[in-house]
Amino acid sequence: MNFPAITHIAAIGAGTMGHATALEFAVHGYDVNLIDLSDQALAKGMDLIRRDLDELYQHGLLMKEETRDDVLERFSLFTDLAAGVKDADYITESVAENLEVKKDLWKAVEEAAAADAIFTTNTSGLSPTAIADVLEKPDRFVVAHYWNPAHLMPLVEVVPGRYTSEQTVNTTVDLLTAIGKKPARLHRESPGFVGNRIQMAVIREALHIVEEGIASVEDVDTIVTYSLGRRWNILGPIISADLGGLDIFYKISTYLPQDLDNSTEPNKLLADKVAEGDLGSKSGQGFYRWTGQKGAETIARRDEELMKALVSDRQEEE
Numbered sequence: 174m175n176f177p178a179i180t181h182i183a184a185i186g187a188g189t190m191g192h193a194t195a196l197e198f199a200v201h202g203y204d205v206n207l208i209d210l211s212d213q214a215l216a217k218g219m220d221l222i223r224r225d226l227d228e229l230y231q232h233g234l235l236m237k238e239e240t241r242d243d244v245l246e247r248f249s250l251f252t253d254l255a256a257g258v259k260d261a262d263y264i265t266e267s268v269a270e271n272l273e274v275k276k277d278l279w280k281a282v283e284e285a286a287a288a289d290a291i292f293t294t295n296t297s298g299l300s301p302t303a304i305a306d307v308l309e310k311p312d313r314f315v316v317a318h319y320w321n322p323a324h325l326m327p328l329v330e331v332v333p334g335r336y337t338s339e340q341t342v343n344t345t346v347d348l349l350t351a352i353g354k355k356p357a358r359l360h361r362e363s364p365g366f367v368g369n370r371i372q373m374a375v376i377r378e379a380l381h382i383v384e385e386g387i388a389s390v391e392d393v394d395t396i397v398t399y400s401l402g403r404r405w406n407i408l409g410p411i412i413s414a415d416l417g418g419l420d421i422f423y424k425i426s427t428y429l430p431q432d433l434d435n436s437t438e439p440n441k442l443l444a445d446k447v448a449e450g451d452l453g454s455k456s457g458q459g460f461y462r463w464t465g466q467k468g469a470e471t472i473a474r475r476d477e478e479l480m481k482a483l484v485s486d487r488q489e490e491e
């Protein structure tokens with residue numbers, strides 16, 4: 174399929190991820206139809222967009238000569254899915270992480286969308302083949318998996334399903350590159366793609382360490398932040414192993430794996446938190462308390478460091 178020049182974006186879902194992925198297209202000059210289920214959800218999404226847009230503006234991360242109003246004027250809001258997608262060349266989706274919800278949604282999208290529009294889902298790890306099974310033209314469907322917060326994290330995993338065409342992958346990679354992202358194209362799909370497989374392996378072992386009484390939640394986070402996190406912010410795990418000496422990593426791998434957590438069930442500490450409604454910053458309490466000054470300061474510090482890294486990326490690109 175030959176895709177037209179992409180000029181008009183539709184972003185379905187204005188929540189944690191959807192508002193930020195939509196904002197990035199608007200910051201880079203694209204008209205964006207923001208779609209959600211209710212005016213309340215759209216209003217909440219636009220509040221998040223204005224908050225994040227202010228952050229980008231204050232750090233000089235808008236396009237040259239652009240004002241915040243220039244960016245905000247590019248948004249059109251829709252609760253009618255068909256009306257929101259019909260003029261779009263590129264449709265991105267960030268709704269609930271539920272296979273049936275996504276399949277039902279994409280079936281409805283295809284009934285209203287242009288025959289040559291590209292379809293992308295921000296799923297954290299569901300199969301693009303399984304979602305695209307409902308489509309008449311599944312070759313135009315691909316995963317574009319962002320990382321939270323999406324407007325501050327450069328990496329997007331571009332994951333083809335069995336039906337996805339090379340043209341769809343190439344066009345998506347080119348578009349994401351054009352808006353300043355760092356797309357990584359996978360050879361093929363796998364549950365959790367790459368980032369979430371690694372992230373979930375780390376989370377599983379981190380919580381196992383706490384459960385076994387080896388270290389506290391705070392100590393695990395401090396240790397990772399000032400060792401692996403510091404190193405992996407510069408070079409990834411495999412190249413770091415090269416630098417450490419593969420013989421040493423091999424030696425450790427002959428005795429340590431049998432002591433690592435290999436459970437296939439969700440960690441009990443995590444399950445208990447969710448059962449108690451302690452969901453983290455979104456509910457005010459998780460393994461840490463997020464209400465009050467300290468929580469806000471932690472999020473502000475994270476965003477400030479991510480912003481500095483983005484500014485540095487931008488300076489390197491210039």
Ligand SMILES: NC(=O)C1=CN([C@@H]2O[C@H](COP(=O)(O)OP(=O)(O)OC[C@H]3O[C@@H](n4cnc5c(N)ncnc54)[C@H](O)[C@@H]3O)[C@@H](O)[C@H]2O)C=CC1
Pocket residue numbers: 185186187188189190191208209210214266267268269270271278295296297298318319320321
């Ligand atoms: N939260 C995270 O850290 C990350 C989440 N993701 C993925 O992104 C997707 C969205 O996650 P979040 O943004 O966190 O969820 P969220 O719950 O913050 O936002 C979902 C939004 O989609 C809207 N929505 C639901 N069904 C809809 C429909 N049929 N039509 C239009 N709007 C609809 C909801 O009203 C809500 O505003 C999920 O697939 C998730 O796995 C990907 C990367 C990171």
Ligand SMILES: O=C(O)[C@@H](O)C(=O)[C@H](O)[C@@H](O)CO
Pocket residue numbers: 296297298319320321322368369372
């Ligand atoms: O961590 C992120 O931002 C993303 O990789 C995700 O998909 C989230 O991890 C979240 O959905 C849980 O995996």
